[in-house]
Amino acid sequence: MTDAGPNLIPLIIVTLALASFIVAGLRARARSASDYGIGGRYIGRIGGGAAIASNWMSAASLLGMGGLLYLHGYYALAYVIGWTGGYVLLLVLMAGQIRRFGKYTAPDFVGDRYASPMAGLISAGISITISIIYCTAQFKGIGMLFGWLFGTGYRNGVILGAVVVVGYVIISGVLGVARNQQLQYTLLIVSFILPLMVLAYKLGYFWVLPQFGYGVAIQDLKREFGINFAAPFASGSLFQWISLCFTLMVGTAGLPHVLSRFYVVPNIRDARWSLVWGLFFIALIYWSAPAYAVFARLLEARAGMTLPPAAAEKMADLIVIRTAVMGGLPPWMIGILAAGAVSAAFFTVAGLLITGASSFSHDIYYRFINPRASETTKMALSKAAVVALAVVVLVIAMDPPGLIAEITAVAFALAGNTIFPAFLLGIWWGRANRHGVIAGMLTGVVITFSTPLFGRFLPVVADIFPLTSSAFFGAPAVIAVMVAVSLLTPPPPEEVRRFLAEQVHGHMD
Secondary structure, eight states: OOOSSOOHHHHHHHHHHHHHHHHHHHHTOOOSGGGTTSSOOOOOHHHHHHHHHHHHOOHIIIIIHHHHHHHHGGGGHHHHHHHHHHHHHHHHHTHHHHHHHOOSSHHHHHHHHTTOHHHHHHHHHHHHHHHHHHHHHHHHHHHHHHHHHHTOOHHHHHHHHHHHHHHHHHHHHHHHHHHHHHHHHHHHHHHHHHHHHHHHHHHTSOOSSHHHHHHHHHHHHHHHHOOOTTOTTSSSOHHHHHHHHHHHHHHHTTOHHHHGGGGSSSSHHHHHHHHHHHHHHHHHHHTTHHHHHHHHHHHHHHHTOOOOHHHHHHHGGGHHHHHHHHTTOOHHHHHHHHHHHHHHHHHHHHHHHHHHHHIIIIIIIIIIIOTTOOHHHHHHHHHHHHHHHHHHHHHHHTSOSSOHHHHHHHHHHHHHHTHHHHHHHHHHOTTOOHHHHHHHHHHHHHHHTHHHHHTTTOHHHHHHSOTTTTHHHHHHHHHHHHHHHHHHSOOOOHHHHHHIIIIISSOOO
16 A cells, blocks of 8 residues: 555545534634533433543544554454453543542543642543553554645654644534534444445455354364464463453553543443443444455465465555455545544544643643632643643654554553552542552552563563563552552542542432
């Protein structure tokens, strides 16, 4: 896929799709700091579920997951199981209780629950770091897609995409994003599944539900070409697979921009039902990604053009688009698929930049520097923070450190080692205090980045705390630190414990 010029028809379709979102965003453009991630508007259970799903359907989901499945087969199902399982974990353990606290951001929750501005500040710093790492993966997807669409280099694609994303966020804010998320999910589900159905039909498989029909293609790969796509641990050990699954699960339950969806629902039942609907919508996409990977392998094998490992890895993040091209789909259908992928990356970046900006303007500036700041000042800082974060991400994304889904997994590891334990014990253990959460979060940061920090001197660290899978041992270690430090220090204020007992766990609404 090294076209010399722009892919005109897909480019037109992608432009029209993005223009429709921008028009919708302009109708709901942000006018206060609350529109930049602090608060928001409730849009119903099903609408909230669609917003959760579209907020979740990033470049890692529509591009990166297919790429990893294409490279590693069964082993990469850890991403499917981990990401969907994380929503089940969130539904069971935290969704309703988070709503009861009524805080607007993850740092708000941590700061108020533990009665510690310092804990809130550390949480804000972690939230910003998560946003930067996660955005880097999305920028890579945007750069590859825009480079393909315009027939230009990767770096030019990243720059162009960054300008468009930042412009949209500054203009419309989170209300535009939230409204658009329902429209976006409709585009995502159509753009991802319709081409897959046509591919399955052209290849002679069960096309009505290609998510089930591709199993026959796996058998054909093995019978015709000796490619065992379903070999369980050909690309990694059982321990690595379980560690990755666990890390992605607890990371999902700890991502700040996912948790923030539950602050705007009116009651605990709506919080839970929004999550149930979101999980259903997410599953529709996740059931489809493996089919693209299998069809890609089959089309390559039948054409006698199987790529060497290095070339395959370089192409993996665009394998979904490449499969559509190899399958001979018409340009307009490839354009629809590209529009879904672009919008997924586009709006995930928007949500992450908003989350990062609100952490700075509200949780850092307003709480610590200028508590009397006006809405105008907070608004200006939010916009400036969006630009600053985008510049940082752009610099990192110019030379991305890995595949889209691999970069994303690092953000999940950080969330699973820090935010998740803070929320879990903050909700379910009244004795957890500010000393414990501060010690725990700082320990989680060190654990997350222990491989690049200490791996060269202590190789065993990389085995215990892999960069993308460190929460398997890391999250329990952080919980143990929080428990030990909390028991060795004074308990939290009595009013906090009473609020937990009476308001969070004391009744049902």
